[in-house]
Amino acid sequence: MAKIFIYPATSLILSDLVSRHGHTPLSSAVAIRERVQTAGLESPPLQITPEEPKKGLKWAAVEVPSGVRGRMSLYGPMIEECEAAIIINDADFAFGCMGCARTNELIKFLLRQKDIPRLDLNYPKNEEEGVKFVAAIKRFLSELGGKK
Amino acid sequence: MTPPVRIAQLSCGPDYSGVQHEIETAAHEVNGEIFFPDIALKDIRRDFDAFGLDVRSPDLKLAIARAKALVDGRVEADAVFIATCFRCAEAAIVRNELRRFIHENSKLPVVSYSFTERTTAGTLLTRMEALTTIARRRALLARETQQGITLGLDSGSATTKAVVMKDNKIIGTGWQPTTEVLKSAHGVIETALAEAGMTMKDIQATGTTGYGRFLVGKDLNANLVQEELTVNSKGAVYLADRQHGPATVIDIGGMDNKAITVMDGIPGVFTMGGICAGASGRFLEMTAKRLGVDITELGPLSMKGFGGRVPMNSYCIVFGTQSLVNALAAGSSREDVAAAACHSVAEQVFEQQLQEVDIKEPVIMVGGTSLIEGLVHAMGELLQTKVVVPHHSQYIGAVGSALLASGFIKDE
Numbered sequence: 374m375a376k377i378f379i380y381p382a383t384s385l386i387l388s389d390l391v392s393r394h395g396h397t398p399l400s401s402a403v404a405i406r407e408r409v410q411t412a413g414l415e416s417p418p419l420q421i422t423p424e425e426p427k428k429g430l431k432w433a434a435v436e437v438p439s440g441v442r443g444r445m446s447l448y449g450p451m452i453e454e455c456e457a458a459i460i461i462n463d464a465d466f467a468f469g470c471m472g473c474a475r476t477n478e479l480i481k482f483l484l485r486q487k488d489i490p491r492l493d494l495n496y497p498k499n500e501e502e503g504v505k506f507v508a509a510i511k512r513f514l515s516e517l518g519g520k521k
Numbered sequence: 522m523t524p525p526v527r528i529a530q531l532s533c534g535p536d537y538s539g540v541q542h543e544i545e546t547a548a549h550e551v552n553g554e555i556f557f558p559d560i561a562l563k564d565i566r567r568d569f570d571a572f573g574l575d576v577r578s579p580d581l582k583l584a585i586a587r588a589k590a591l592v593d594g595r596v597e598a599d600a601v602f603i604a605t606c607f608r609c610a611e612a613a614i615v616r617n618e619l620r621r622f623i624h625e626n627s628k629l630p631v632v633s634y635s636f637t638e639r640t641t642a643g644t645l646l647t648r649m650e651a652l653t654t655i656a657r658r659r660a661l662l663a664r665e666t667q668q669g670i671t672l673g674l675d676s677g678s679a680t681t682k683a684v685v686m687k688d689n690k691i692i693g694t695g696w697q698p699t700t701e702v703l704k705s706a707h708g709v710i711e712t713a714l715a716e717a718g719m720t721m722k723d724i725q726a727t728g729t730t731g732y733g734r735f736l737v738g739k740d741l742n743a744n745l746v747q748e749e750l751t752v753n754s755k756g757a758v759y760l761a762d763r764q765h766g767p768a769t770v771i772d773i774g775g776m777d778n779k780a781i782t783v784m785d786g787i788p789g790v791f792t793m794g795g796i797c798a799g800a801s802g803r804f805l806e807m808t809a810k811r812l813g814v815d816i817t818e819l820g821p822l823s824m825k826g827f828g829g830r831v832p833m834n835s836y837c838i839v840f841g842t843q844s845l846v847n848a849l850a851a852g853s854s855r856e857d858v859a860a861a862a863c864h865s866v867a868e869q870v871f872e873q874q875l876q877e878v879d880i881k882e883p884v885i886m887v888g889g890t891s892l893i894e895g896l897v898h899a900m901g902e903l904l905q906t907k908v909v910v911p912h913h914s915q916y917i918g919a920v921g922s923a924l925l926a927s928g929f930i931k932d933e
Contacts, residue, residue: 410559413580416536423539426638438606439638440534447537466562472580473534474611 375490375517378455380480382448383415384469387459387510394514399451405470413472417447433479444476449483457491457517458484459510464496490517525554526653529598529629531587531619533580534606540640544604547645553653558587558596574618581605581615588619592626599656600630602649607635621879624782624790630655631790633877648793651750655788661928662755662787665764669725669930672713673923674741675749675916676706676733679775679802680889682916683709685717685724686923693717694916702733703740726929728752728922732776744929749918754781754788756921757885760911767881771900771908772888772917773870775802780874782881792877800869802890804838808862811845812855816893819859823895826856828864841865863895871903885909887917 375396379387382400391398403415421443429442432449460481464470471477484491492513497503528548535541548555560583568586576582584603590596603619605612613635620633632648634640655662667686675682677699683706685693695712699705714720728745729738730752738746749772757770764786772779778801781791809819831853833844841862848858884906886897891914901908913920 405562408559408561409565409583410557412530412532412536412541412557413534414583420542421537421539423638425537425539436608438534438609438612439538439540439636440606440609443534443537443539443638466565466579470579472578472583473537474577474579474581475609 375456376454377514377517378451378458378484380458380460380477380484381464381469381471382451383471384461384464386468387461390510391459391514394511394517396457396514396517399455401447405467407467414466414470415472432483438475440473441476441479444471444473445479448476448480452480452483452487455484455487455489457489458487459492459513460484460494462493462495468496523552523657525552526599526656527597528553528555528600528602528649528652529558529587529591529596530555530602530604531584532602532604533578533584533612533615534609535604535636538606538636538638540636540638543640543642544602544645546642547649548602550642550646551650551653553600553649555602556598558590558598560586560590564590572622574615576611576615578611581612584615584619588623591629592623598629600652601632602652603631603633604636607637617877620790620877624879630788633790633792647748647750648791650748651788651791654747654751659787661925662751663785664925664928665759665786667924668927670719670723671923671926671930672710672724672727673919673921673926674706674710674727674729674737674743675918675922676702676729676731676737677775677918678732679806681705681709681731681733682919683713684913684916684919684923685713685719686920686927687717691913691916691920693719694913694919696915699733702736706733706737706740726926728926730918730922743926745922745926747922747925750779750781750791750793751788752921752925753779753887753917754783754791754921755786755925756917757887757911758783758786759924760887760913760917760920761883761885761909762911763883763885763909769878769880769882769884771870771875771884771886773802773866773886773890773896774888775806777801778870778874780870780878782878790878792874794874800866800873802888804841804866805862805890805893805896807838807842808845808859811842811849812859814855819863820892820894820896822856823859823863823893824898826854826858826860828857828860828899830857831861833858833861833865860895860899863893864899867896867899867903871900875904880904882906883909885911887911887914889915891915
């Protein structure tokens with residue numbers, strides 16, 4: 374059983390796959406909906422207070438925009454806690470999406486810096502790539518010792 | 522009850538910065554209602570591609586798609602508020618381009634703002650009030666002549682000003698530094714009324730603006746209590762006799778600066794603020810004090826100097842003062858230092874604020890600082906244009922209030 378950080382952290386599909394293999398997904402519980410009626414694509418369900426960007430100073434300096442630091446106050450502890458990571462690059466919005474490119478760059482960098490098992494994949498563009506994509510994730514999760 | 526003004530928010534980062542509640546509170550206080558244009562994921566891809574600005578952040582792509590939906594009329598709104606994180610370069614580009622895009626392709630008033638986690642509803646209030654005023658009071662802002670006898674009062678952060686107007690003419694003025702808000706207000710009203718040869722009983726309508734507008738407005742039972750962005754721009758085009766067509770109004774104030782693009786007397790895009798007091802009238806006040814001259818003498822003094830001979834960057838008022846002291850200690854002339862201080866303030870307003878509005882000629886400078894010749898000259902050089910300073914420019918807020926207040930005079 375491993376605690377696995379998933380990127381995009383909003384991906385319900387990835388979160389479900391990780392859980393099905395008996396691991397613990399570290400992610401946010403924000404679903405991307407077909408219609409966006411909130412401030413951002415993955416607006417937090419609870420109000421983030423101005424204290425959160427200050428907590429984010431642990432991962433990003435004061436000259437980094439407050440939106441990045443606010444997100445890092447949420448994802449920074451998860452990155453520290455995780456024992457493995459799955460990173461999906463250039464994912465479709467519907468697969469899971471995080472609104473700030475600078476935060477995304479920082480999250481991926483911090484995960485790549487950690488000495489943990491990591492799966493770095495590009496989002497599939499066709500069915501054939503899709504099959505390989507799912508197989509790679511399954512294989513990675515199995516090798517981490519979860520359920521078959 | 523008047524329905525709230527619907528303000529479409531295009532943004533990136535306010536929720537994770539913890540300031541979304543502040544934005545909504547500011548809007549609510551001026552009977553505005555923030556909403557997020559409803560967009561489908563597939564529209565984001567289509568509209569973002571069509572706009573052609575290849576940004577990486579998905580929330581900025583969402584903001585672009587929402588702007589297109591507003592311009593195309595797929596979503597209805599009364600005004601637009603664009604907000605992104607301070608210090609994000611990508612967001613700054615999008616914020617600027619969206620503001621320009623909406624301004625050029627719709628009649629929606631727009632204000633843009635870059636926030637930090639320290640942004641409060643109070644900071645946003647005047648901007649939100651201006652948005653709702655433009656959206657709700659177009660008929661009032663269309664007024665071009667003053668009628669009857671009206672009093673306008675501008676309770677500013679540094680000075681309080683009053684004017685009495687009669688039949689489209691200024692017949693009395695009063696000015697004094699703001700100390701106790703109400704005391705200063707009554708002081709300038711007394712002076713203005715005495716000059717006009719009138720008493721409060723003769724006044725048919727009153728308008729207030731500036732930081733103390735609510736307090737003074739309540740005390741005077743004013744007919745009009747309105748923020749200084751719309752009032753000053755109205756006053757500026759009125760006094761400069763440029764009520765038709767485009768204009769840009771610049772007001773470098775004691776506490777913050779305003780840059781407003783105006784079309785037919787109605788503000789379109791505006792910015793308000795300034796990073797530090799080094800870009801405000803306060804810095805020039807300090808300069809005058811250090812040079813041992815009255816603020817009224819700083820302008821003529823600076824016109825005799827050459828600012829290029831003194832290195833000065835008043836990005837911060839403390840460091841700006843340090844440059845000033847260093848220059849004097851190194852033997853620079855008072856004239857050169859005065860000119861450098863004017864150039865430094867003008868340069869900062871140019872770099873920090875005028876980039877957020879599209880400069881349209883004529884450029885009209887108003888407020889007390891417009892009387893400092895060196896500052897107007899420096900701004901003209903930076904903008905490569907002749908800056909217009911109308912008569913009574915230091916009373917701009919009071920004149921705008923008196924003009925607009927005449928719309929409240931009941932026919933007898």
